[in-house]
Amino acid sequence: MVTRAGAGAAVAATAVVALLSAALALYGPPLDSVLERAFSLRKVHSVKDMENTLQLVRNIIPPLSSTKHKGQDGRIGVVGGCQEYTGAPYFAAISALKVGADLSHVFCASAAAPVIKAYSPELIVHPVLDSPNAVHEVEKWLPRLHALVVGPGLGRDDALLRNVQGILEASKARDIPVVIDADGLWLVAQQPALIQGYQKAVLTPNHMEFSRLYDAVLRGPVDSDDRHGSVLRLSRALGNVTVVQKGERDILSNGQQVLVCSQEGSSRRCGGQGDLLSGSLGVLVHWALLAGPEKTNGSSPLLVAAFGACSLTRQCNHQAFQKHGRSTTTSDMIAEVGAAFSKLFET
Ligand SMILES: NC(=O)C1=CN([C@@H]2O[C@H](COP(=O)(O)OP(=O)(O)OC[C@H]3O[C@@H](n4cnc5c(N)ncnc54)[C@H](O)[C@@H]3O)[C@@H](O)[C@H]2O)[C@@H](O)CC1
Ligand SMILES: Nc1ncnc2c1ncn2[C@@H]1O[C@H](COP(=O)(O)OP(=O)(O)OP(=O)(O)O)[C@@H](O)[C@H]1O
């Protein structure tokens, strides 16, 4: 039986809801933003889902086999490296090799090439990025590459950025997957149309790079209380390009799903960790696309690859910090790639 008090409470509740709706309509965020927030929260990955997603990463890793030839497990190109920055492209390219790519190329400005070559005999270094026919010089290698990582240590020189624009256009025309990081994201913030709707692009912004991109694409500041919604919105606005916002927790979205990677790392924040992430992601993106959606259980292969690269980078950071503490540097993390990979993916 409905009592008078009960009926009164129901009327009052209805009135409160109506008042709130009216207030929201007048002063609050638009209704679609409220719904989107609810939607994104529903889609957010819970911590217990992390293990399931790690399993999907395991599914995309190609088996080591004596019948394979050199190159089959990945030929990756890093576009970056200028007079000031030689470490970043080195970190990205060597990480790709350490994760399991067979060949790793660096396309850099001429001043950076001898330095990068001297760091490592394992990298193939092309001093072409500041040459007048840079686009052609890189383009002729594209048929032999499985993925490009664009931006680590690129700098912001206009002439270099114009060449990189041409390289990105040529890569898209050939349907080559591209991971865009660092100064590559600076370029995308100037010209979002460059990657708009390209389904084989993954962007890996840090805090600052994310704000810059968000502002350029959505013409407003990031809502710092709603990181999930912000990443989801940026991805959608870019036509469902995969976005990985790095931070205390990494937030990943393809505009439909939001994943959170909170693999334990450490409090040590030396430069170069993002380069390890983008270089490893170059390989994982190739592996994930090769494996296809059957191996990722219907999830986006690029999201699975990105989750793998985030987990791996954070695990490397964790292991290196246990050994070196405050003196941990990115080289110490790279030395952990093999063990971290086994721990996460070869259990
Ligand atoms: N050894 C090397 O050669 C290295 C070169 N690097 C290159 O340096 C160039 C500039 O990269 P930057 O990352 O400095 O880019 P930006 O010039 O956009 O600066 C990013 C800024 O954001 C700040 N930041 C990062 N996370 C933040 C957070 N959570 N909250 C507040 N502020 C935050 C950083 O302190 C930095 O000042 C790129 O080409 C990059 O690849 C870096 O990759 C680091 C290593
Ligand atoms: N506060 C944090 N706590 C734990 N891990 C973090 C934190 N901030 C970033 N990371 C991790 O560090 C790695 C690099 O992220 P970061 O934001 O430092 O990138 P970046 O600024 O591009 O690095 P780089 O110096 O290579 O350019 C990512 O794996 C990310 O998960």
Ligand SMILES: [Mg+2]
């Ligand atoms: Mg970076």
